[in-house]
Amino acid sequence: MGDWQTGTIRIVSFLSGEKISSHAYEKYWTGSKACGNCPLHCGHYFEIDEGPNQGLHGEMPEYVTIASFGSKLGNADTESILVASELANRLGMDTMNTGGVIAWVMESWQRGVLDIEDTDNLELTWGNTDSIYKLIKRMAYRKGEFADLLAEGGYRAARKIGKDSMDWLIHVKGIDPAMADPRSAKAWGLGYAVSSRGGCHLRGLPSLETYFTPEEAEMMFGTAEAVDRTGIRGKGRLIQWCENQRAVCDCLEVCKFNMRTKLSEPGWLARFINVVTGENYSAEDIMDVGERINNIERAFNVRQGLVRADDSLPKRYLEEPIVSGPSKGEVNNLEPMLDEYYEARGWDVETGLPLAGTLEKLNLKEVEEELNSLGKVLTKN
Numbered sequence: 401m402g403d404w405q406t407g408t409i410r411i412v413s414f415l416s417g418e419k420i421s422s423h424a425y426e427k428y429w430t431g432s433k434a435c436g437n438c439p440l441h442c443g444h445y446f447e448i449d450e451g452p453n454q455g456l457h458g459e460m461p462e463y464v465t466i467a468s469f470g471s472k473l474g475n476a477d478t479e480s481i482l483v484a485s486e487l488a489n490r491l492g493m494d495t496m497n498t499g500g501v502i503a504w505v506m507e508s509w510q511r512g513v514l515d516i517e518d519t520d521n522l523e524l525t526w527g528n529t530d531s532i533y534k535l536i537k538r539m540a541y542r543k544g545e546f547a548d549l550l551a552e553g554g555y556r557a558a559r560k561i562g563k564d565s566m567d568w569l570i571h572v573k574g575i576d577p578a579m580a581d582p583r584s585a586k587a588w589g590l591g592y593a594v595s596s597r598g599g600c601h602l603r604g605l606p607s608l609e610t611y612f613t614p615e616e617a618e619m620m621f622g623t624a625e626a627v628d629r630t631g632i633r634g635k636g637r638l639i640q641w642c643e644n645q646r647a648v649c650d651c652l653e654v655c656k657f658n659m660r661t662k663l664s665e666p667g668w669l670a671r672f673i674n675v676v677t678g679e680n681y682s683a684e685d686i687m688d689v690g691e692r693i694n695n696i697e698r699a700f701n702v703r704q705g706l707v708r709a710d711d712s713l714p715k716r717y718l719e720e721p722i723v724s725g726p727s728k729g730e731v732n733n734l735e736p737m738l739d740e741y742y743e744a745r746g747w748d749v750e751t752g753l754p755l756a757g758t759l760e761k762l763n764l765k766e767v768e769e770e771l772n773s774l775g776k777v778l779t780k781n
């Protein structure tokens with residue numbers, strides 16, 4: 401089985417994890433690449449030099465792609481993940497959402513909701529690499545009724561297929577989240593749930609949940625529990641902080657691999673900007689910019705109809721406990737974290753709409769007026 405059913409989506413805890421760990425890919429490595437002046441060289445190249453895929457070369461998949469076409473699909477065939485990843489890349493498909501929709505199909509097959517007559521003769525059992533390749537190609541070219549539907553993404557496909565299949569679709573606002581299990585690391589779940597574009601691990605990227613000290617957490621978020629990965633308190637303020645800092649990183653086009661480390665301290669960002677521009681930004685100025693960006697994104701979504709119910713997580717994360725390992729028994733307790741997050745942002749806890757004055761205080765008076773004219777700003781007594 402795959403797709404989070406056993407809590408083994410993480411490559412390290414996948415039953416055959418050693419077959420798709422980084423070590424398994426060393427023999428395919430042909431070189432690294434880096435952005436200008438970066439010492440990390442996080443990009444890599446591969447080539448397959450024997451067997452049926454001999455000569456295939458391209459960009460080495462990252463962790464999330466390996467999990468998407470590997471553990472998420474119950475697939476421990478090392479080389480097949482290179483093939484699937486390269487196929488998706490060359491066809492211009494997002495590997496995370498491609499793996500996600502295939503995982504949903506495979507679970508639908510497992511549950512008897514889909515069979516060979518529905519899938520244009522593809523046997524979509526877990527780990528069936530031949531079917532994975534064929535489905536990727538068919539989706540890219542929208543070949544056949546089934547692949548044409550899947551090309552719309554898992555959310556639209558599940559709505560059309562029905563039969564409770566939305567219950568096992570892993571998505572937030574129609575987008576696949578990444579591979580940090582929000583049952584074992586709660587802030588990741590909150591980050592996925594509130595991300596403006598849905599299911600995104602990069603907007604919040606709460607890696608400090610596991611590396612800031614309890615003392616730092618107490619000082620910054622009011623409780624040491626904020627850096628206890630299974631804790632609840634402080635997570636709303638932690639995600640607010642992370643989203644604000646990450647938004648500024650996006651504006652500055654600096655790499656989050658670097659800026660999610662201890663360098664994430666906003667004072668560093670202010671110093672970098674000041675050195676380059678001659679301006680005199682403070683750490684507070686930096687975080688105010690991030691707060692404004694996140695509020696504008698919220699206002700956009702609210703104007704388009706978003707409400708609290710949309711800031712949610714897949715049923716699996718909320719209701720199905722992890723079955724083994726150090727996080728055995730854990731689910732994500734989203735709602736109290738969401739309350740804290742809304743309060744920190746100045747949004748209404750019941751609806752998720754901005755409270756009167758929140759946007760104006762951020763110099764976003766025009767945005768507040770527009771939402772107000774649509775009845776989407778709340779005044780609380």
Ligand code: SF4
Pocket residue numbers: 433434435438439440441442443655656657658
């Ligand atoms: S700047 Fe970031 S993306 Fe570029 S090589 Fe360095 S770590 Fe990788």
